[in-house]
Amino acid sequence: MKFRIYATAVLVMAAAFTGNIVQSQEIGQQQGPQYVSPEIATDLSVTFKVYSPTAQQVAINGSWMGYGETLELTKGAEDVWSVTAGPLEPSMYHYNFFIDGVSAIDPKNPHALRDGVRYASMLIIPGEASEIFEINDVPHGTLSKIWYESPSLKLYRRMYVYTPPGYEKSTEKYPVFYLLHGGGGDEDAWTSLGRANYILDNLIAEGRARPMIIVMTNGNAFQTSSLHTAPGAPELTRENYRQYSGLFEKSLVLDVIPFIENNYRVNASKENRAIAGLSMGGGHTITATTEYPGVFGYIGVFSSGIFDPNADMEGKFMELKKSGFNKYWVGCGKDDFVMESNKRLLDLLQKCDMEYEYYESAGGHTWANWRNYLSVFAPMLF
Amino acid sequence: MKFRIYATAVLVMAAAFTGNIVQSQEIGQQQGPQYVSPEIATDLSVTFKVYSPTAQQVAINGSWMGYGETLELTKGAEDVWSVTAGPLEPSMYHYNFFIDGVSAIDPKNPHALRDGVRYASMLIIPGEASEIFEINDVPHGTLSKIWYESPSLKLYRRMYVYTPPGYEKSTEKYPVFYLLHGGGGDEDAWTSLGRANYILDNLIAEGRARPMIIVMTNGNAFQTSSLHTAPGAPELTRENYRQYSGLFEKSLVLDVIPFIENNYRVNASKENRAIAGLSMGGGHTITATTEYPGVFGYIGVFSSGIFDPNADMEGKFMELKKSGFNKYWVGCGKDDFVMESNKRLLDLLQKCDMEYEYYESAGGHTWANWRNYLSVFAPMLF
Numbered sequence: 117m118k119f120r121i122y123a124t125a126v127l128v129m130a131a132a133f134t135g136n137i138v139q140s141q142e143i144g145q146q147q148g149p150q151y152v153s154p155e156i157a158t159d160l161s162v163t164f165k166v167y168s169p170t171a172q173q174v175a176i177n178g179s180w181m182g183y184g185e186t187l188e189l190t191k192g193a194e195d196v197w198s199v200t201a202g203p204l205e206p207s208m209y210h211y212n213f214f215i216d217g218v219s220a221i222d223p224k225n226p227h228a229l230r231d232g233v234r235y236a237s238m239l240i241i242p243g244e245a246s247e248i249f250e251i252n253d254v255p256h257g258t259l260s261k262i263w264y265e266s267p268s269l270k271l272y273r274r275m276y277v278y279t280p281p282g283y284e285k286s287t288e289k290y291p292v293f294y295l296l297h298g299g300g301g302d303e304d305a306w307t308s309l310g311r312a313n314y315i316l317d318n319l320i321a322e323g324r325a326r327p328m329i330i331v332m333t334n335g336n337a338f339q340t341s342s343l344h345t346a347p348g349a350p351e352l353t354r355e356n357y358r359q360y361s362g363l364f365e366k367s368l369v370l371d372v373i374p375f376i377e378n379n380y381r382v383n384a385s386k387e388n389r390a391i392a393g394l395s396m397g398g399g400h401t402i403t404a405t406t407e408y409p410g411v412f413g414y415i416g417v418f419s420s421g422i423f424d425p426n427a428d429m430e431g432k433f434m435e436l437k438k439s440g441f442n443k444y445w446v447g448c449g450k451d452d453f454v455m456e457s458n459k460r461l462l463d464l465l466q467k468c469d470m471e472y473e474y475y476e477s478a479g480g481h482t483w484a485n486w487r488n489y490l491s492v493f494a495p496m497l498f
Numbered sequence: 499m500k501f502r503i504y505a506t507a508v509l510v511m512a513a514a515f516t517g518n519i520v521q522s523q524e525i526g527q528q529q530g531p532q533y534v535s536p537e538i539a540t541d542l543s544v545t546f547k548v549y550s551p552t553a554q555q556v557a558i559n560g561s562w563m564g565y566g567e568t569l570e571l572t573k574g575a576e577d578v579w580s581v582t583a584g585p586l587e588p589s590m591y592h593y594n595f596f597i598d599g600v601s602a603i604d605p606k607n608p609h610a611l612r613d614g615v616r617y618a619s620m621l622i623i624p625g626e627a628s629e630i631f632e633i634n635d636v637p638h639g640t641l642s643k644i645w646y647e648s649p650s651l652k653l654y655r656r657m658y659v660y661t662p663p664g665y666e667k668s669t670e671k672y673p674v675f676y677l678l679h680g681g682g683g684d685e686d687a688w689t690s691l692g693r694a695n696y697i698l699d700n701l702i703a704e705g706r707a708r709p710m711i712i713v714m715t716n717g718n719a720f721q722t723s724s725l726h727t728a729p730g731a732p733e734l735t736r737e738n739y740r741q742y743s744g745l746f747e748k749s750l751v752l753d754v755i756p757f758i759e760n761n762y763r764v765n766a767s768k769e770n771r772a773i774a775g776l777s778m779g780g781g782h783t784i785t786a787t788t789e790y791p792g793v794f795g796y797i798g799v800f801s802s803g804i805f806d807p808n809a810d811m812e813g814k815f816m817e818l819k820k821s822g823f824n825k826y827w828v829g830c831g832k833d834d835f836v837m838e839s840n841k842r843l844l845d846l847l848q849k850c851d852m853e854y855e856y857y858e859s860a861g862g863h864t865w866a867n868w869r870n871y872l873s874v875f876a877p878m879l880f
Contacts, residue, residue, distance in 0.1 A: 173552060219602075
């Protein structure tokens with residue numbers, strides 16, 4: 117009897133797939149012909165399609181293309197516009213349609229992601245290079261959104277914490293990796309765009325990285341959580357942004373680290389603390405490690421460096437050197453627009469005779485590079 | 499010296515706000531005039547805008563309108579299209595633009611949400627009715643995405659677990675509320691659209707609900723996690739969907755409950771277990787509580803009921819009655835298309851002389867109602 121009830125419920129459910137009725141899904145769907153987008157061919161070229169009887173111009177920008185470059189779609193049968201790109205290298209990409217100039221995600225693609233204030237459709241081209249960040253059939257850690265008090269910022273704030281597979285049932289203490297996002301991003305970036313949780317799941321499963329906790333903070337000292345500006349914070353301008361200088365780094369060391377070490381089973385020593393950040397987060401890493409020498413044993417600077425050509429950081433770096441550290445790792449893309457800043461950092465490390473490792477990849481200031489740097493850096497930790 | 503370095507980093511960061519350069523945010527932004535969308539006026543009318551020099555027709559559908567209804571935008575100065583809707587009642591809404599018929603989220607609105615396979619822009623009209631689901635200045639619980647083995651489904655699967663404020667540092671044991679989504683949704687729905695975590699934060703802070711753990715599973719027995727079909731699962735059709743009948747409910751009772759009770763500090767008794775679900779999840783709730791009487795003390799059926807008019811469930815319900823329960827709560831909107839099914843459930847409860855509470859709201863099959871039902875039901879628990 118239960119079966120008969122359920123069978124009807126099932127029809128209601130199944131009908132939702134065919135678009136005949138609205139089930140609990142309230143969001144309207146466009147009418148029109150059936151088609152699939154994106155569609156990956158065996159040669160890894162990808163066809164993108166969108167239905168519009170009346171659009172004048174439809175274009176696409178993808179992360180495999182240059183910033184601002186577009187490719188035009190052409191209108192075919194049944195008013196479905198299409199274009200084929202690639203073949204693309206196995207990797208994770210994102211893209212937007214421009215429908216008469218208006219940026220849109222692909223209405224047929226259920227996978228989208230947010231980067232700061234903007235959204236794009238997501239596309240993974242499968243292959244060996246993508247395996248490291250895919251959701252594979254391995255044990256998965258837990259990803260938690262947790263709130264903490266930051267006395268330094270006088271804010272109650274959110275961060276993401278990854279605990280490795282087995283953490284819940286274990287009695288072991290774990291090392292902690294503080295992983296910082298870039299400008300325009302927030303606490304969500306390293307998991308949504310960076311896929312840090314899946315990368316670590318995979319590295320740990322392969323025995324290539326030690327089980328560790330990853331802490332992903334919000335590096336915007338004016339926000340409580342992604343897209344939420346602190347109550348009473350002034351509107352950000354180039355001028356007043358300076359008031360936040362160094363505050364996030366202070367809160368990281370004085371507020372976040374004690375919170376983590378009080379609330380998780382953690383080995384609380386320099387040798388069990390790593391820090392890395394990309395772009396602005398690399399700047400945060402440089403500040404946090406030089407202002408608080410002796411806190412972090414492992415330091416990673418991704419696509420960043422010394423932004424100010426007039427900065428005199430030698431004294432600070434000598435203090436860091438004196439405090440001792442296990443590893444200083446720098447990664448940057450050949451075509452990255454921060455290359456000059458990156459070179460200033462490398463020069464400084466050489467000048468201070470500090471031991472470091474430099475990894476220069478192809479490409480520029482991209483998440484493809486940052487996912488790669490994480491997968492190279494994490495195995496060196498602890 | 500740190501200050502000077504940082505000041506330049508800050509300029510790089512600040513420039514990202516003005517759109518002059520690409521910082522770590524890779525997603526392309528449209529060029530065009532400056533404008534804001536959506537804009538809420540003091541009378542709570544809302545103006546929506548989008549820039550397109552070449553579109554032929556721009557329309558909007560919002561969740562305050564009927565499904566499929568649209569409102570046309572008109573082209574104004576600088577090729578910015580606009581329309582004013584409302585005034586709208588304080589609530590949470592979602593909407594899509596249709597640019598020459600193509601569904602798009604609002605490019606200027608950083609808040610969007612996913613419902614199953616579709617995306618929409620999100621809009622909260624502030625006011626008393628919205629306070630219950632807003633991110634208020636109260637202690638926030640932790641929201642975790644956690645993976646578990648389901649022997650019943652032979653799958654390794656993901657669910658969301660909310661632990662209340664203070665859980666991490668407490669030694670107390672907590673009651674558990676299993677909260678099920680509807681057709682087309684997944685484990686993400688009750689927090690993204692339902693804002694269950696913020697609703698509970700607020701209810702707990704006001705002393706209106708007991709601190710509790712909320713477990714939000716994926717009710718699609720063919721998925722491992724949102725948008726990820728189990729490897730090897732056949733393509734879903736109306737016909738083969740039936741093979742999944744009752745399997746999710748079995749996995750909930752036999753796999754999920756033991757996992758939660760082994761991995762969290764939980765009071766493992768009927769009086770400390772609640773279950774509720776919306777639409778398809780209401781069907782799951784009916785099946786789980788009648789197939790496994792004596793497991794759940796509190797039962798909530800939201801916008802659902804007995805879907806099959808020929809179902810003979812009296813025996814099952816009498817068994818449930820005999821097993822004893824603390825509360826049976828039913829909620830439905832006056833205009834909900836499941837009203838007939840809902841009435842069959844109420845008739846059955848009366849026929850079995852079971853004590854229950856019925857809450858009939860305005861409106862239909864909407865998240866506005868389900869957020870409301872949660873905020874009414876949760877205070878009755880435990």
